[in-house]
Amino acid sequence: MxxxxxxxxxxxxxxxxxxxxxxxxxxxxxxxxxxxxxxxxxxxxxxxxxxxxxxxxxxxxxxxxxxxxxxxxxxxxxxxxxxxxxxxxxxxxxxxxxxxxxxxxxxxxxxxxxxxxxxxxxDIHAITTAHNLLSALVDNSVYFRDTFEGSGEIDPRTITWGRALDMNDRFLRRCIIGLGGKSHGKVREERFDITAASEIMAILALARDYADLEQRLSRIVVGSSYDGHTITAGQIGAASAMCAVLRDxxxxxxxxxxxxxxxxxxxxxxxxxxxxxxxxxxxxxxxxxxxxxxxxxxxxxxxxxxxxxxxxxxxxxxxxxxxxxxxxxxxxxxxxxxxxxxxxxxxxxxxxxxxxxxxxxxxxxxxxxxxxxxxxxxxxxxxxxxxxxxxxxxxxxxxxxxxxxxxxxxxxxxxxxxxxxxxxxxATDANPPKPKYVYELEDAPHEKIRKIARTIYGAKDVAFVGSSEKDLKRIKELGYDKLPVCMAKTQMSLTDDPTVYGRPRDFVISVREVRLSAGAGFIVPLTGDMMTMPGLPKVPAARQVKLLPSGQIKGLMQND
Missing domain, CATH: 3.40.50.300 (P-loop containing nucleotide triphosphate hydrolases)
Incomplete structure (x- = not known):
């Protein structure tokens, strides 16, 4: 060919x-x-x-x-x-x-x-735009001190919704925004996730139609009020505009x-x-x-x-x-x-x-x-x-x-x-295999995580460290403890340590934080040193990419 x-x-x-x-x-x-x-x-x-x-x-x-x-x-x-x-x-x-x-x-x-x-x-540009549209609307609500019925005013210290960029850039993992005085907003710490890690990317991949897409977008939790009530994208009034951005x-x-x-x-x-x-x-x-x-x-x-x-x-x-x-x-x-x-x-x-x-x-x-x-x-x-x-x-x-x-x-x-x-x-036509899951949705979140770690990774146990216990308690209080689990773990190893190859045994998986992705419909336990914004290697592949006078691009593919 x-x-x-x-x-x-x-x-x-x-x-x-x-x-x-x-x-x-x-x-x-x-x-x-x-x-x-x-x-x-x-x-x-x-x-x-x-x-x-x-x-x-x-x-x-x-x-x-x-x-x-x-x-x-x-x-x-x-x-x-x-x-x-x-x-x-x-x-x-x-x-x-x-x-x-x-x-x-x-x-x-x-x-x-x-x-x-x-x-x-x-598509990915649209997802990046929809993500950052919600970020801008969240900050706008903070700036104008919007009050949401049943929840109150959003506490900027509790904002969990960061920003997104479709690029590896380790310098954006943690940054400060809102500098320059009161007219430029409130100073606070911010994070960037790569767009492929955005909850909106996960939502788009799971949505069945436009109605389901908008419902999922509206459920995104962006932070809490001063009284501890959750604030969602739907309350801020962002879901419909985000859905419009994602139409195509x-x-x-x-x-x-x-x-x-x-x-x-x-x-x-x-x-x-x-x-x-x-x-x-x-x-x-x-x-x-x-x-x-x-x-x-x-x-x-x-x-x-x-x-x-x-x-x-x-x-x-x-x-x-x-x-x-x-x-x-x-x-x-x-x-x-x-x-x-x-x-x-x-x-x-x-x-x-x-x-x-x-x-x-x-x-x-x-x-x-x-x-x-x-x-x-x-x-x-x-x-x-x-x-x-x-x-x-x-x-x-x-x-x-x-x-x-x-x-x-x-x-x-x-x-x-x-x-x-x-x-x-x-050979399966006469009797197709039936679904068989590692855990049931009714299992407690701790148990779901342990079943994955023990059955799939071969771990001895799971250690819940950092803010993970507090996070799981909050998820249960909000009524999201029956959601499936989306483990954030290094891809290089069955453990949470990327340097451990082979089939290790008798190891412990450490869960340091658990994030709620209410729109996507799962909780995300972060293990080890897992980052949601990768960095570039010492010699990035981008250095090999060239646009030729003919308009052809060279170096974009492996072995090119």
Whole structure:
């Protein structure tokens, strides 16, 4: 497919059974989908087989989850299957930081990659604007000393709603605003979150329609009054205007793979801070328009995968037929103690140790009543001996393994993976797996957190430190203790320490703070040193990005 020319987006939409009036083109190769399409019956009586792609814990050696997701869809299409992707939108922070693009890699990529990685259809900009509109209205209420019926005047010392920016900037984690005298506002401490960590991003990804979106926005808690009553975005009068700003952003986006296959790319909450899943609306569209809907969750199975199953799937009333667990030999060797510089070299001893990490994630799939397919993203220097070792280890736990060479060969290189996943999924037609959650909503928040930590991370216990006990008490008083839990934890480890690889045991997870995301509909325990505003690395990927005289952008993607 080296000479692939993108199909007109109307042609891609037509393959899904969509008419020209169902789409709003943004140029020739991308479009928004009208929301009323989602309420229609499925395009095929065989529609609805959902496949969740997740991964082991990330390492600097790389795993390639998005690349594998795209390759899987390509491979299934080559087998004649109606496969549709539902993926997240990239955030500019990681694109210009360490990630170098979020649209796959090599021949397993989305197109137009440069537009998707930059401004796309403006969704993330709209979310940033809606977030900061609420920030401005909160400060305006403080400045004019507005009084809210039943609550009173907002106490600026209690404001929990910060500001957002779609960029990695550690200098904005804590700052002072309102300097310059009384006419410029009241001086107070402020924080910035990256837009992908904004509650509004999580809300957009979970909202079912405009009415649900506005209701969720109105429930956002921004602070408290001097009497201790909560103040919400609805009380401030912000929800309707925010909903208007997000009107077009709520509509899912349609693009295509480098082999012309359809892909819905919509919403992009982080998996280590937020719930890490693309929008419910995009996933529902993929389920309705394809016989096989392939979606992914952010970072490892312990983060995005857990949240997909316990939060998104529960909210949307969906459940996957199969789990694809992505790994590389080099990442497994890093989990076995090999340094990143030598992780690509043969090292059966380190691989054997690292397999304990893979086995933990396979066991986690079993906690949900699901058996995963282990997808090895193959590199040219991987040895047959080490690949066989992984296959044997996975087989002992009842999992299948398949290789994927999608990066170098596109759909042709992922036919093995496509065949295995299709077999596993089709075998569930007579008796689809039923939802099985790690915790119940009726469990106390402490118990929900402990169940996740013990079952999914393998922790011995949880220590509630800092303000966490006070936060949980307040959440219970407000009546939000029955919400699901969205753990904020490092993606690099099963523990809350990013330097601990492999499968650690007998460790304690420390929860230092618990935030309420009443609009999104979950509580957020912050563990370890988890930050909601990342920083740039010493050599940011942005330094490699250049605009050529032809208008082409170079350096935006990995290996570009």
């Amino acid at each position: 080296t000479n692939f020319s993108p199909r007109p987006i109307t042609e891609v939409a037509a393959e899904l059974g969509l008419e020209p009036d169902d789409i709003e083109p943004y140029g020739k190769t991308k479009a928004k989908i009208a929301l009323d399409v989602i309420a229609r019956p499925a395009a095929s009586r065989n529609a609805g087989r959902l496949i969740l792609v997740t991964a082991i814990n990330p390492t600097p050696a790389g795993e390639g989850k998005t690349t594998t997701s795209i390759a899987l869809a390509m491979g299934m299409r080559r087998l004649g299957k109606r496969a549709v992707l539902a993926l997240r939108e990239p955030s500019l922070g990681p694109v210009f930081g360490v990630k170098g693009g979020g649209t796959g890699g090599g021949k397993a990529s989305l197109t137009p990659a440069d537009e998707i990685n930059l401004h796309f259809t403006g 952003a709520l509509k899912p986006n349609l693009v295509q793979t480098l082999e012309g296959g359809p892909a819905f790319v919509h919403a992009g909450p982080f998996g280590n801070i937020a719930h890490g899943c693309n929008s419910v609306l995009a996933t529902q569209l993929a389920i309705k328009t394809g016989d096989y809907a392939i979606t992914e969750a952010g970072f490892g199975f312990d983060l995005g995968g857990e949240k997909f199953l316990n939060i998104k799937a529960r909210t949307a009333g969906i459940w996957p037929r199969a789990i694809v667990l992505v790994a590389t030999l080099r990442a497994l060797k890093m989990h076995g103690g090999a340094p990143v510089k030598s992780s690509g070299e043969p090292n059966p001893e380190a691989l054997q140790k690292g397999l304990a990490h893979l086995e933990k994630h396979i066991e986690n799939a079993g906690a949900y009543g699901l058996t995963p397919v282990v997808a090895i993203n193959v590199f040219p220097n991987d040895t047959e001996e080490e690949l066989a070792l992984v296959e044997q280890s996975a087989g002992k736990l009842g999992a299948r393994m398949a290789r994927s060479e999608g990066f170098g060969r596109g759909g042709e290189g992922s036919l093995d993976l496509a065949r295995v996943v299709t077999e596993v999924v089709d």
